[in-house]
Amino acid sequence: MSGADNLLQIAQLRGGYSEVDIIHGIDLAVAPGEIVTIAGTNGAGKSTLVKALLGLLPRVAGTIHLGGRDITALSAEDRFDAGLAYVPQVANVFPSLTVRENLQVVRGVKHLKQRMDEVLADFPALVERLPQPASNLSGGERQQLAFARALMPSPRIMVLDEPTAALAPSLVGKVFDMVQKLPAAGVAVLMVEQRARQALQISQQGYILDQGSCVLQGPAQGLLADERMAQLYLGNH
Numbered sequence: 001m002s003g004a005d006n007l008l009q010i011a012q013l014r015g016g017y018s019e020v021d022i023i024h025g026i027d028l029a030v031a032p033g034e035i036v037t038i039a040g041t042n043g044a045g046k047s048t049l050v051k052a053l054l055g056l057l058p059r060v061a062g063t064i065h066l067g068g069r070d071i072t073a074l075s076a077e078d079r080f081d082a083g084l085a086y087v088p089q090v091a092n093v094f095p096s097l098t099v100r101e102n103l104q105v106v107r108g109v110k111h112l113k114q115r116m117d118e119v120l121a122d123f124p125a126l127v128e129r130l131p132q133p134a135s136n137l138s139g140g141e142r143q144q145l146a147f148a149r150a151l152m153p154s155p156r157i158m159v160l161d162e163p164t165a166a167l168a169p170s171l172v173g174k175v176f177d178m179v180q181k182l183p184a185a186g187v188a189v190l191m192v193e194q195r196a197r198q199a200l201q202i203s204q205q206g207y208i209l210d211q212g213s214c215v216l217q218g219p220a221q222g223l224l225a226d227e228r229m230a231q232l233y234l235g236n237h
C-alpha cells in the first residue's frame with residue numbers, strides 16, 4: 001500500500017516536553033481497517049508519541065496526516081473532529097454521570113438517539129445499565145462504556161492507551177475481542193499495549209519503540225516470530 005492510501009501517516013515525528021526531544025523522528029502508518037500495536041519498554045516514549053498524535057505535546061516537528069489531510073497544526077479538538085478518537089487508560093468515563101449521560105455528552109455526535117442505538121447494539125450489557133451512574137459499573141463494563149463513548153462520533157481511528165492495563169486478567173481477552181471488532185465497524189485502531197504479544201496477535205502491524213526511536217517495525221506475525229527480538233522487547237504476555 002502506498003503512503004497516500006494510509007489512513008494515518010506519521011512522518012519524522014519528534015518532540016518533547018521541553019527543549020529535549022523524547023521521540024526522535026518516528027515514522028508510522030495505519031491503513032484503513034488495520035489494527036496497529038505500539039509496544040516497547042517502560043519510558044520508551046509510547047505515551048509521548050500518542051500525546052504528539054493527539055495534539056497534546058507542547059513541542060513537535062514532523063508531520064501527521066489523517067485521511068490525506070495534514071493535521072499537524074490542528075488543536076486537539078479539531079483532530080477529534082477530524083475523526084481521531086482516544087480512549088485514555090484512566091479517567092475514560094465520567095463516574096458521576098449515568099451511562100446514558102456518558103454517551104449523550106460526547107461532542108460532535110449527529111443524530112444522537114439513532115447513533116446511541118447503533119453503538120449500543122454492540123454493547124448489550126450497557127443497555128440495562130443506562131440509568132445507573134457509571135461509578136456502579138465493573139471494570140470490564142466501564143471499559144465497554146469508554147469504547148462506546150469513543151465510537152459515538154463515528155471516528156475513523158481509535159487510539160487506545162493500554163486498554164487492558166487496569167483490568168483483572170480474566171477480562172483481558174474480552175477487551176481484545178472488543179478491539180478486534182472495531183475494523184468491521186469501519187474504525188482502524190492504534191493501540192499502545194504492555195501485553196505486547198497478545199496485542200500483536202490481533203494486529204496487522206507492530207512498532208517497537210526504545211529510547212524514543214522505533215527499533216523494529218513490520219507485520220505483527222513477523223515480529224512475533226522473531227524470537228530474539230520478542231525476548232528483548234515483548235515480555236511474557
Ligand SMILES: Nc1ncnc2c1ncn2[C@@H]1O[C@H](COP(=O)(O)OP(=O)(O)OP(=O)(O)O)[C@@H](O)[C@H]1O
Nearest residue numbers: 017018022040041042043044045046047048049209
Ligand atoms: N510530562 C512530562 N514531562 C517531562 N518528561 C516526561 C513527561 N512525561 C513523560 N516524560 C518522559 O518522557 C520519557 C518517555 O515517557 P513515556 O511516558 O512516553 O514512555 P512510555 O513508553 O509510555 O512508558 P510506560 O510504558 O512506562 O508508560 C520518559 O523519560 C519520561 O520520563
